[in-house]
Amino acid sequence: MSKNTYDAIVIGSGISGGWAAKELTEKGLKVLMLERGQNVEHVKDYTNMTKNLWDYPHHGRPSLEQLAAEPNMARGKGYPFNEPTMGAWASASTSPYVEKEPFQWFRAYQVGGRSLLWGRQSYRLNPEDFMANGKEGVGVDWPIRYEDVAPWYSYVEKFAGISGSRDGLDVLPDGEFLPAFAFNAVEKDLQARLKKQYKGERHIIMGRTAHITEQRPEQGRVKCQHRDKCWTGCPFGGYFSTQSATLPAALKTGNLTLRPLSIVKELIYDKDTKRVTGVEIVDSETGLTEVFHSKIVFLNASALNSAWLLMNSARDVWDNGLGSSSGELGHNVMDHHYMLGGMAEVPGHLDKYIYGRRPTGFYIPRFANWGNDKRDFLRGFGFQGNASRSGFSRDASGMGIGAGLKDGLSEPGPWSVSTVGFGEILPDHRNKVSLNHDVKDAWGLPVLEMDAKIRDNELKMRKAMKEDIVEMFDSIGLKNATAWETTYHMGKGIHEMGTARMGRDPKTSVLNKHNQVWDAPNVFVTDGACMTSSSCVNPSLTYMALTARAADFAVEELKRGNL
Amino acid sequence: MERRALLKLIATATGAGLVCSPAMAVWEEQAPLTTVAQSGLSDATVALITELCETVLPRTDTPGAKDAGLPTFFIGMMREGYTAEQQKLMEAGFADVDARAKNQYGKLFVSLNNKQKTELASALDTEALAFNNGESTGWDGSDYEGLPHYFTLYKQLMIFGFFTSKVGGTQVLRHVDIPGDYRDIEYKKGDKAWMTVWPL
Structure with a gap:
C-alpha cells in the first residue's frame, strides 16, 4: 500500500470514532484515525487524575479571569467548566462559532474527545423511540427499528462494560x-x-453507567474505585473511554495508524464514481496540508463538526456541500433540554x-x-x-x-x-447549523453558525x-x-444530534439505514449527526451500537465490491 | 487556558509554525493564586484578615483557619474570584470592622482579646442576616446596591476556602483518596463529614 493510502479513514477519536477504529481494524482493514487535537496517552497524560481540590489554585472554582477567557462555556451554571477540567474543553478563542440563537458548545479537541469527559450514562432507546416519528408525523421515520439495533447494543455493552440492573x-x-x-x-x-x-x-x-464493576485484566482495566474523579481521566480505566477500551483494542491489531493534530478540511469527492476518495487535512501544529486516500471514510467528528465537514466538502457539486441534496444537512439539530x-x-x-x-x-x-x-x-x-x-x-x-x-x-x-x-427535543427543520464564511478559526477555516432553539x-x-x-x-x-x-440554551445538554439524519428517502434524509451518505455511499456517519430523533435517554450507547453495526456492513460491502 | 490560546493566536497571526504546542498538558496547569505580597493589601489589613479568619473558624481540638492557610487563600481569592465592586465592598468592610473595634473597645480588631473578637464578629454575623433581610442595621451599604453585607461575603469565602484546604479537608473533614466501593455506614453524632472532590 502506498504512503498515505489506507483501507479506511476514521475522522474523530471520541466515543464513536474509537468504536469505528476498533471494529474496522479487527476486521482486518488498515485504518488511519485522524484527530484534530493533541494526543492523550492513557494514564500518563491524565495530569489532574490524583489532585484534590486543594491542589488547584482556586480550589477548583474558576476565577473571574478564567471565566472571562471562555464566555461561551462560562454562561449560566456551566457544570463542566471548572478548574479540574480546564483545558480539556476546546477554546472558542481559537475555534470560534457564531450564535444566531444562544448555543453552548462543549467540544473536546484531543485524542479520546468527549469520551474522557462524558457523563457515562448508558441507555438503550426503546422500540417506541424508533417508531414515534413515523406514527406522529414528526420529522421523518427512522429507517431502522429496535430489533435492528438490539444485537448491536448487546455487542457494544459487553465490550464497553455497562453496569446496571435488569x-x-x-x-x-x-x-x-x-x-x-x-x-x-x-x-x-x-x-x-x-x-x-x-x-x-x-x-x-x-443509573446504567459505562463503568466496569468487575475486574477486566484482559482489557488492562481495574474496576471502578469510586473516586468520582472521572473527568480528569481514570488511571484504573474504570470507565469506558477511547483510551481505556477501544484504542488499545484497535492498536493491538497492528492495523491502526493514529494521527493527532490533523484537522480534516474537506472530503475529496469524485463526481464520476460518486465516491469520496480521501481527505485533505491541515496539520494544526505546522499549518501544512496533506492528503490521505482510502476506500471508505467513517465520519465521527461529533454531530456538529461532522455536519461542518460535509458542508465544507464537494461544494463545486452542491452549493451546500456533500450530502446536502435533500436540503436536510445541518438541519434538525437536537439536544436534550435540561437545567431543571x-x-x-x-x-x-x-x-x-x-x-x-x-x-x-x-x-x-x-x-x-x-x-x-x-x-x-x-x-x-x-x-x-x-x-x-x-x-x-x-x-x-x-x-x-x-x-x-x-x-x-x-x-x-x-x-x-x-x-x-x-x-x-423534537427534530425541527428550522433548527439548523450552517457555514459562516465571514468568521474564520485559527486555521483560516469557516466556522459554524448556530440557529436552533427549543x-x-x-x-x-x-x-x-x-x-x-x-x-x-x-x-x-x-x-x-x-x-x-x-x-x-441548545447545546448545553452536550448531546448534539440530528444534523445528518438517517431516513428511508434520499429526498428527506442525509443518510440511509446503514449510515451511508446517500450522495456518497462510501462515507458512513455514525456519531450523533445520524440521529433521526433524540429519545430522552443519554445517546452515546446508541452511537456505539450504530457504529459497530455500520462497520460490519461496510466491511461486507467492501468484500462484495459495492463500495 | 489563556496561555495556550494566546500562543495559538500569535502563531497564526505571525504565520509561524507551532499553532498548537502538544508540549502542554490537555488538563492545563493553572497559574498560581495571587499572593499576599501581590494583593496590594497593607500589612495591617492582612493582619486583620488573618484574625478575622481565625475568629470565624478557630483552632479547637481540630485545626483552625491559620493552620489551614486560610488567610492567604482568602486574600488571593478575594482578588481573583470577586468583581471590582465586590472587592471594594470587602475592603470597606475591613475599615468598618476596625472602626467598630475602636468604637467599642478603643483598639484595632487585631489587638482585641479572643472574647472581644468573637463578640464583635458574632454581632456582625447577626447583623449581616438582618441586613440581607432588608432590615435597617449598623451597616449602611447604600454605596453597594445589590450586594449583601460584607460579612456575608467573608463568611462564604472563609467556609469554602477552609473546608477545601488540605488541612480542612483531611483533618476537620474526612477524606479517602481511593474508597474502593460505596456502601451504607452507621452514623453517630460527632462523626465527620466527607470531603468533596468537585468544586461547589
Missing part, C-alpha cells in the same frame, strides 16, 4: 449488564415508596451515612406519554438524581461563627434528594417536568419539595 421495563430495555452500583439506604426507601405510590408505573432504578429538576428534604435516617463516592446516581425512566399517561405534549423525559447528606456547602447563615460553626459544618447535614431532568413542545414539557417532580416528592412524604430551573 429492571424489566418496556420503556427502558435491559441489556448485557455488569453488576449495578449500590443504592444507599435512603434511596432504597424512596424507590419502594415511589413504586407503591404509582402502582409500578414509575420507578427509581440505578427538583429537590426535597428527606426527614430522618440520621443514623445512616455513606462510604465512598459513587460516580453515578439513580434514574427515573420516562413515564410521561407512556402507557395510560397522556399529556398535552409529545414524547417524554427522565430524571437523574441521588439522595445524600449535605456537606459544608449547605446554608450556614444561621450557624453563627466560631467553634460552633466549624464543628457544625464538619458534620454532615440532613438528607435530601436532588434530581435533574432530561427531556426529548420550541412549544419542549416548553410545555419543561413545565410538566417541574410539576411532576414536585408532585412525586410530595406524594411519597418528602418535605419542602421544590422545582428549580435555570437558563437552558
Whole structure:
C-alpha cells in the first residue's frame, strides 16, 4: 500500500470514532484515525487524575479571569467548566462559532474527545423511540427499528462494560449488564415508596453507567474505585473511554495508524464514481496540508463538526456541500433540554451515612406519554438524581461563627434528594447549523453558525417536568419539595444530534439505514449527526451500537465490491 | 487556558509554525493564586484578615483557619474570584470592622482579646442576616446596591476556602483518596463529614 493510502479513514477519536477504529481494524482493514487535537496517552497524560481540590489554585472554582477567557462555556451554571477540567474543553478563542440563537458548545479537541469527559450514562432507546416519528408525523421515520439495533447494543455493552440492573421495563430495555452500583439506604426507601405510590408505573432504578464493576485484566482495566474523579481521566480505566477500551483494542491489531493534530478540511469527492476518495487535512501544529486516500471514510467528528465537514466538502457539486441534496444537512439539530429538576428534604435516617463516592446516581425512566399517561405534549423525559447528606456547602447563615460553626459544618447535614431532568427535543427543520464564511478559526477555516432553539413542545414539557417532580416528592412524604430551573440554551445538554439524519428517502434524509451518505455511499456517519430523533435517554450507547453495526456492513460491502 | 490560546493566536497571526504546542498538558496547569505580597493589601489589613479568619473558624481540638492557610487563600481569592465592586465592598468592610473595634473597645480588631473578637464578629454575623433581610442595621451599604453585607461575603469565602484546604479537608473533614466501593455506614453524632472532590 502506498504512503498515505489506507483501507479506511476514521475522522474523530471520541466515543464513536474509537468504536469505528476498533471494529474496522479487527476486521482486518488498515485504518488511519485522524484527530484534530493533541494526543492523550492513557494514564500518563491524565495530569489532574490524583489532585484534590486543594491542589488547584482556586480550589477548583474558576476565577473571574478564567471565566472571562471562555464566555461561551462560562454562561449560566456551566457544570463542566471548572478548574479540574480546564483545558480539556476546546477554546472558542481559537475555534470560534457564531450564535444566531444562544448555543453552548462543549467540544473536546484531543485524542479520546468527549469520551474522557462524558457523563457515562448508558441507555438503550426503546422500540417506541424508533417508531414515534413515523406514527406522529414528526420529522421523518427512522429507517431502522429496535430489533435492528438490539444485537448491536448487546455487542457494544459487553465490550464497553455497562453496569446496571435488569429492571424489566418496556420503556427502558435491559441489556448485557455488569453488576449495578449500590443504592444507599435512603434511596432504597424512596424507590419502594415511589413504586407503591404509582402502582409500578414509575420507578427509581440505578443509573446504567459505562463503568466496569468487575475486574477486566484482559482489557488492562481495574474496576471502578469510586473516586468520582472521572473527568480528569481514570488511571484504573474504570470507565469506558477511547483510551481505556477501544484504542488499545484497535492498536493491538497492528492495523491502526493514529494521527493527532490533523484537522480534516474537506472530503475529496469524485463526481464520476460518486465516491469520496480521501481527505485533505491541515496539520494544526505546522499549518501544512496533506492528503490521505482510502476506500471508505467513517465520519465521527461529533454531530456538529461532522455536519461542518460535509458542508465544507464537494461544494463545486452542491452549493451546500456533500450530502446536502435533500436540503436536510445541518438541519434538525437536537439536544436534550435540561437545567431543571427538583429537590426535597428527606426527614430522618440520621443514623445512616455513606462510604465512598459513587460516580453515578439513580434514574427515573420516562413515564410521561407512556402507557395510560397522556399529556398535552409529545414524547417524554427522565430524571437523574441521588439522595445524600449535605456537606459544608449547605446554608450556614444561621450557624453563627466560631467553634460552633466549624464543628457544625464538619458534620454532615440532613438528607435530601436532588434530581435533574432530561427531556426529548423534537427534530425541527428550522433548527439548523450552517457555514459562516465571514468568521474564520485559527486555521483560516469557516466556522459554524448556530440557529436552533427549543420550541412549544419542549416548553410545555419543561413545565410538566417541574410539576411532576414536585408532585412525586410530595406524594411519597418528602418535605419542602421544590422545582428549580435555570437558563437552558441548545447545546448545553452536550448531546448534539440530528444534523445528518438517517431516513428511508434520499429526498428527506442525509443518510440511509446503514449510515451511508446517500450522495456518497462510501462515507458512513455514525456519531450523533445520524440521529433521526433524540429519545430522552443519554445517546452515546446508541452511537456505539450504530457504529459497530455500520462497520460490519461496510466491511461486507467492501468484500462484495459495492463500495 | 489563556496561555495556550494566546500562543495559538500569535502563531497564526505571525504565520509561524507551532499553532498548537502538544508540549502542554490537555488538563492545563493553572497559574498560581495571587499572593499576599501581590494583593496590594497593607500589612495591617492582612493582619486583620488573618484574625478575622481565625475568629470565624478557630483552632479547637481540630485545626483552625491559620493552620489551614486560610488567610492567604482568602486574600488571593478575594482578588481573583470577586468583581471590582465586590472587592471594594470587602475592603470597606475591613475599615468598618476596625472602626467598630475602636468604637467599642478603643483598639484595632487585631489587638482585641479572643472574647472581644468573637463578640464583635458574632454581632456582625447577626447583623449581616438582618441586613440581607432588608432590615435597617449598623451597616449602611447604600454605596453597594445589590450586594449583601460584607460579612456575608467573608463568611462564604472563609467556609469554602477552609473546608477545601488540605488541612480542612483531611483533618476537620474526612477524606479517602481511593474508597474502593460505596456502601451504607452507621452514623453517630460527632462523626465527620466527607470531603468533596468537585468544586461547589
